[in-house]
Every structure is written in structure tokens, then in C-alpha cells.
Amino acid sequence: MSGYSYVTAEGLKNLRAELEQLETIERPKISKQIGEAIDKGDLSENAEYDAAKDAQGMLEAKIAQLRGILANSRVIDETKIDTSKVQMMNKVTIKNQKNGAVMTYTLVSETEADFKQGKLSINTPIAKGLIGKKVGDVVEIQVPNGLIPFEVIDISI
Known part of the structure; x- marks a missing residue:
């Protein structure tokens, strides 16, 4: 590995x-x-x-x-997690700009990913596209349904 x-x-x-x-x-x-x-x-x-x-x-x-x-x-020392930009262990609320759907995910390692619990693997296209973005940023991410613009609404722990 x-x-x-x-x-x-x-x-x-x-x-x-x-x-x-x-x-x-x-x-x-x-x-x-x-x-x-x-x-x-x-x-x-x-x-x-x-x-x-x-x-x-x-x-x-x-x-x-x-x-x-x-x-x-x-x-990961959870007390040192920064919420000024998206990174691993952040809870990120995003809005799909095409259909208005709002989703909240916690970005976690591959071994902890559980979509039903809102834990999204850091290795997914959505997570990779969100890394480093700030609240208010809009990022276009390639998903199976095509290129979707997502707006970062909130970043928390």
C-alpha cells in the first residue's frame, strides 16, 4: 500500500x-x-x-x-481541523446548482466511508473536486450524469 x-x-x-x-x-x-x-x-x-x-x-x-x-x-487530530477551506474530516454542505438539491457530507478516508451515514470517501470525484474550496465557491465536478456545478454552502467539523 x-x-x-x-x-x-x-x-x-x-x-x-x-x-x-x-x-x-x-x-x-x-x-x-x-x-x-x-x-x-x-x-x-x-x-x-x-x-x-x-x-x-x-x-x-x-x-x-x-x-x-x-x-x-x-x-487525524480532530482539534486541529481547519474549516476555512474544505479538507478531510470536514462536514461540507453543498448545493447542486442545476436542481437546487442541498447535500451534506463528511469527508473521510476510504476505510470509513459510509454513504448512508453521509460519510463520503476522500477519493470520490465529488470529494476531490471540493478539496481546497471555500464557502461560496462554485466548482464543476464530473459525475456519472455529467458535469455538475456545486456551490459550497458551509464547512464545519
Whole structure:
């Protein structure tokens, strides 16, 4: 993984909890499934064994991915977040100039993104287009529906 992944303290805690759950609960469960499949005999035609080995491979890949993210994570000091211009961890209210829709998003790291909770990944086209903008700025952002002008209405924490 190149570069750092900036996360909140809560996001880091969630990543660690997920890793611990995978290592202490899921890994032993899959090992048990492999053991039970081995006990059934001929491995060359044992679908349960193949499925358990596939699940183990995917689990180990996920564990390695989480370890990489954690190793390259940097916690953002939320007390030092500037609201004079849009940056990561800001809550940004924007207005679609074409249809008048007003939306509010918090710009977060890829690992913390949750659109249903209004947490938008810093790597999305909208977030990238908003970075560095100030209240009152209008920016045209390329989205799947075309080029849309958005006005920055508010920036907060």
C-alpha cells in the first residue's frame, strides 16, 4: 500500500476490532472446518475441504489487507481541523446548482466511508473536486450524469 491512510480515532478502533475478530474468531472457525473436512477422507473429491480452503485464503487476504491499512494509518487530530477551506474530516454542505438539491457530507478516508451515514470517501470525484474550496465557491465536478456545478454552502467539523 502506498502512502498513508488518514483515519479518525474511532475509525482506527473499528479497524483494530475487525482485525481482532477475524484473527480470533473467524480464523479458528475456518481451521475447524478444514479439520472436519479432512476427517471425512479423500481430499481430491471433497467439496467441503475445497470450500473451506477457499474461505481460508480469502480470510487471510482480508487480514493482510487490514494489517497493511493499520500499518499505514495516521490518526487525524480532530482539534486541529481547519474549516476555512474544505479538507478531510470536514462536514461540507453543498448545493447542486442545476436542481437546487442541498447535500451534506463528511469527508473521510476510504476505510470509513459510509454513504448512508453521509460519510463520503476522500477519493470520490465529488470529494476531490471540493478539496481546497471555500464557502461560496462554485466548482464543476464530473459525475456519472455529467458535469455538475456545486456551490459550497458551509464547512464545519
